[in-house]
Amino acid sequence: MSEHQLDDVIELRAAQLRFGNRTVWEGLDLAVRPGEFVAVLGPNGSGKTSLLRVLLGVQPLSSGTAHSFGAPVRVGDPRIGYIPQQKTLDRGLGLRGRDLVGLGYNGHRWGLPLPGRKQREKAERVEEAIVAVAAADYADMPVGQLSGGEQQRLRVAQALVSDPGVLLCDEPLLSLDLASQRRVAELIDARRHLADTAVLFVTHEITPILPMVDTVVYFVDGRFRVGPPDQVMTSEVLSDLYRTEVEVIAVRDRLVVIGTGDALDLLGRAGHEHHAEQ
Ligand SMILES: Nc1ncnc2c1ncn2[C@@H]1O[C@H](COP(=O)(O)OP(=O)(O)OP(=O)(O)O)[C@@H](O)[C@H]1O
DSSP: OOOOOTTOSEEEEEEEEEETTEEEEEEEEEEEOTTOEEEEEOSTTSSHHHHHHHHTTSSOOSEEEEEETTEEOOTTOTTEEEEOOOOOOOTTOOOBHHHHHHHHHSGGGTTOOOOHHHHHHHHHHHHHHHHHTTOGGGTTSBGGGSOHHHHHHHHHHHHHTTOOSEEEEESTTTTOOHHHHHHHHHHHHHHHHHHOOEEEEEOSOOGGGGGGOSEEEEEETTEEEEEOHHHHSSHHHHHHHHTSOOEEEEETTEEEEEOOOSGGGOSSOGGGEEEEEO
């Protein structure tokens, strides 16, 4: 086990998560540095979202420790931003985009009025976040009337408005078209370069983020591998993880993963292929 690094923003040690007598994962050591981009991969039910929930302080570990910024994780830490799984907002939802983003600023003080100075500071921060995600054109429209991609950009802005040191993203690209996927991924990447924000990015589709990824955490059925993409996304490692023959082939600028037999490669592609374009 590595020595505790003072500048690690996230640190899990000997982390175990069990539900009843099912062990989701155990023996997980993970240290995340400022500005590190961590992709969290694995089939359905392998414990990706649960990892984020542990870091958000809402899911206790069964054993081991979870620290953020050198202290045990806690609920409502404004230094941890969160982009939840995308759900299309109700068409009739009248909340304006700007107000949705504002919820990220004072999400930890629900219902409490802010003093005037804080109100102005909030308005400025919300405006900055809206500009950062290039959502100014529709920020004053009711969010229910926006497209999925536009809503998702506002969610990114909402997560950024508290100026987090760690950004937890739970499949933020789901159901976006390729152009929107690229834009949202680039926004998140730009943020980490600008502010050294560490990113933990849960995804079934590594395609749009592969060039950004420093570290892959790949869960399969209680087992996992942690390492740089070129050391984890290999036929040997994935075959070992899946306990079946899996092939990772580099095709021009893409990685093609064949044979995992799970939702990763059941996305409508012929021949059970999972494409990871760079
Ligand atoms: N609160 C809970 N109580 C009992 N079981 C749970 C709870 N939360 C999660 N689980 C179980 O833990 C396992 C991991 O769930 P999790 O949502 O972390 O998986 P995931 O990798 O994010 O899956 P997906 O790709 O489908 O979103 C699943 O089998 C799930 O049913």
